[in-house]
Amino acid sequence: MIYALFLAFTKAGKFVGFANFIKVFGDFRFGPAVQHVAMFVAIWVASLIVLVVLLALIVHAVRVRWLSATTRFLFYIPGALAGSASVMLWLFLLDPSVSPVATLLKQFGSTSFVQTVAQDNLPFIFTVIAFWTGAGGWIIIMYGALNNISSDIMEAARIDGAGPIKTAMYIQIPLLRKWIAYMGVMSLAAGSQLFVEPKILSLASRGVVPKDYSLNQLAYLVAFGPQGDFNSSAAISILLLVVAMGLAAFFVFRGGLFDRD
8 A cells, every 4th residue: 555655646756746646537437437336336335235134134033043054054155256256157147148047137128148238237237246256254244243132132122022123123233233334344345446347247248348347447457558557557546545445434433333332
């Protein structure tokens, strides 16, 4: 990070102030890349928080021990795959000519792989891929956090006549607040670094998915493309860092991550 800061504010070893940042802002590819990443992160983090908490509550409510353990194991399996391997799997699933869910894809108007990976669909496709690979681990973490809730509190709720929904809304979810904040911080860090998924889809679609779709891809192209501009690439990296830290701070303070119980 310190070296990136040095590069971002220098050129050929000389201090140039915000010149590299101004150059990045003026790049016609920067605005669309920001929009792409922002849309993906918003959909990804919101869906992750809602679905992971919901699935963790459902699994925790299962009282048959072997069934609960099996469900958690099945949720975790996709997380054991490397990111690139998961994308390769989804290349198969997203191609209507070979996909086992081709009927579903055609219901959404996709009759070819190129139509499926159209730019308007990409934030949702990347969200599905990210959820597939990352949600299982978070479900297990939330399950552990639910197990940590005092049995006295849960028993008091049952005695007061609270059903599963009220117990979840007024006891379990509020007590999961710190874990949800932690999940939000880590997911923001991962989501803002979007690179592998659009990179592989770009290769597979032969350019239908642009090579500069995400900010990380743009930083890579600026540094290692014809420009060979490591200083501007570092400026993009610093911008990503600042935004990610700002959003992380929001989750930390709103979620009370470091508050004492």
